[in-house]
Amino acid sequence: MILNALSITMIFIGALSALLAIWGGISSLILYRKWGRPSRPEEKTSLEDRSYLVLLIMVIVLLVRLINWPLFYATLQSIISDIEGAMCIFGVTQVKPGLTRFLELLKPVNFFLIGGWLILHILDRATKTSPLMKRKLLLLSVLSLLVLIDSFGDILLILRIAPESLVSCCTTITDILNRPTRTTPESIFGPEYARPLQGLFFITHLALMGLIGVSLKFKIFHRPILVLLFLFSFLNAILFLLSQIEVFAPAMMHLPFHHCLYCLWQYVPDSILLFAFFSLGTFSVGWGFTTDLFGRHGETADLLPIYLRKIYSFAFFFLSASLIMLVIHLLVD
Amino acid sequence: MKSQKRLVTYFIIIFIPFLVFSCEKRTSEDRCDYDGVRIQPLYAVYFSLKDGSEKQFCSMVCATMSFSKLKDRIEEVIVTDEASGTKIAASEAFFVESEMVNVPHVKNRIHIFAKKEDALKHLQKFKGRWVENPFYYSVK
Numbered sequence: 001m002i003l004n005a006l007s008i009t010m011i012f013i014g015a016l017s018a019l020l021a022i023w024g025g026i027s028s029l030i031l032y033r034k035w036g037r038p039s040r041p042e043e044k045t046s047l048e049d050r051s052y053l054v055l056l057i058m059v060i061v062l063l064v065r066l067i068n069w070p071l072f073y074a075t076l077q078s079i080i081s082d083i084e085g086a087m088c089i090f091g092v093t094q095v096k097p098g099l100t101r102f103l104e105l106l107k108p109v110n111f112f113l114i115g116g117w118l119i120l121h122i123l124d125r126a127t128k129t130s131p132l133m134k135r136k137l138l139l140l141s142v143l144s145l146l147v148l149i150d151s152f153g154d155i156l157l158i159l160r161i162a163p164e165s166l167v168s169c170c171t172t173i174t175d176i177l178n179r180p181t182r183t184t185p186e187s188i189f190g191p192e193y194a195r196p197l198q199g200l201f202f203i204t205h206l207a208l209m210g211l212i213g214v215s216l217k218f219k220i221f222h223r224p225i226l227v228l229l230f231l232f233s234f235l236n237a238i239l240f241l242l243s244q245i246e247v248f249a250p251a252m253m254h255l256p257f258h259h260c261l262y263c264l265w266q267y268v269p270d271s272i273l274l275f276a277f278f279s280l281g282t283f284s285v286g287w288g289f290t291t292d293l294f295g296r297h298g299e300t301a302d303l304l305p306i307y308l309r310k311i312y313s314f315a316f317f318f319l320s321a322s323l324i325m326l327v328i329h330l331l332v333d
Numbered sequence: 334m335k336s337q338k339r340l341v342t343y344f345i346i347i348f349i350p351f352l353v354f355s356c357e358k359r360t361s362e363d364r365c366d367y368d369g370v371r372i373q374p375l376y377a378v379y380f381s382l383k384d385g386s387e388k389q390f391c392s393m394v395c396a397t398m399s400f401s402k403l404k405d406r407i408e409e410v411i412v413t414d415e416a417s418g419t420k421i422a423a424s425e426a427f428f429v430e431s432e433m434v435n436v437p438h439v440k441n442r443i444h445i446f447a448k449k450e451d452a453l454k455h456l457q458k459f460k461g462r463w464v465e466n467p468f469y470y471s472v473k
Contacts, residue, residue, distance in 0.1 A: 085437035087368070169368075170368070171398070258369065267369050
């Protein structure tokens with residue numbers, strides 16, 4: 001175990017959110033089963049009071065878990081110097097590769113689901129009768145389970161990273177010729193795949209922004225359009241990752257043969273903001289879809305278009321910001 | 334409309350530091366031209382290119398990975414004698430692969446020596462074996 005301010009914070013947050021997730025998950029499941037059943041007024045009041053307490057505490061836990069995603073990478077970055085052979089976060093991920101990869105996949109999923117749930121919660125709070133309460137409680141119990149797994153994973157990882165570990169870093173793995181990020185576009189575009197890949201990313205990114213812009217301008221928020229935007233943003237995210245690894249990261253680092261994104265964050269720190277903007281933009285598109293999927297219910301019908309407009313404005317803003325940052329980098333570098 | 338204006342204002346305010354960051358030049362004087370790691374001079378490898386410029390690498394691993402991509406442009410390969418730290422032509426050096434790792438992040442086990450006796454000593458001490466100059470057949 002390597003102890004520093006960040007790793008202690010990770011363990012503390014992990015332990016606290018695990019305990020609260022167990023309590024919150026069980027409570028929300030019980031409340032979900034009781035909610036909507038005919039009961040006496042005093043029982044109903046007691047149920048509502050308990051629900052608000054559970055929601056209040058779980059909102060704080062979920063907000064902390066949102067921050068946990070960047071904190072996770074900051075912690076890994078902070079222990080690079082303690083791992084022999086690590087020169088970037090990639091090296092640290094090689095100490096416990098299975099567990100780290102699992103957490104790296106789980107964290108964005110949790111971030112997305114938590115964000116979606118919080119928007120649903122805000123939408124429900126804007127109503128007078130809380131028509132989404134039952135759905136919120138059910139989703140919260142599922143979310144608590146994911147938070148619990150994530151928290152235990154964090155604690156386990158920090159406890160199991162031994163300071164004397166010797167690892168190989170990114171150079172010997174991310175730069176090999178048969179890496180999937182190279183072979184996949186190469187099989188489609190041929191050996192000179194870099195330019196078409198770059199072009200395709202710009203086309204899909206601009207098309208996504210255009211579609212969001214049109215939806216905002218004409219206030220079209222029909223379900224099929226939102227599904228299309230969601231799927232399109234997913235495709236755009238895959239292309240973003242591929243083009244970052246293969247084309248943009250080597251260019252921004254001035255290391256034409258090196259394809260490690262962790263090194264990019266280390267050598268070009270403002271690229272972290274680029275990634276944060278892109279992630280928030282992409283997730284916002286998804287949040288628009290989940291809000292429409294779970295939030296369309298009686299009283300929310302009038303509020304929903306206003307919320308969707310706000311969510312997609314955020315998506316447009318963050319996607320534009322990431323694109324402008326990328327273009328500036330490419331022009332300057 | 335008001336909120337849109339506010340959004341644009343935030344956008345501009347946030348972007349000023351980004352622009353400053355983006356335009357900042359990053360120096361690479363003592364960094365490996367392959368993976369950007371700080372170079373320890375004792376294990377450095379240098380490529381003199383035909384256009385007069387030079388590429389520097391932190392280890393044999395980074396140098397050999399770059400070699401395949403740069404071989405048409407390379408004039409000469411210079412390596413560092415691990416025993417003395419002096420720079421010598423790769424064609425005059427002795428290469429030993431042993432159990433000892435000298436550049437941990439790439440797990441480099443190939444060691445370079447100017448004198449055969451130094452190479453032999455290392456070979457015996459760290460259970461090594463002779464390896465051919467990886468740059469020999471391609472660079473005159």
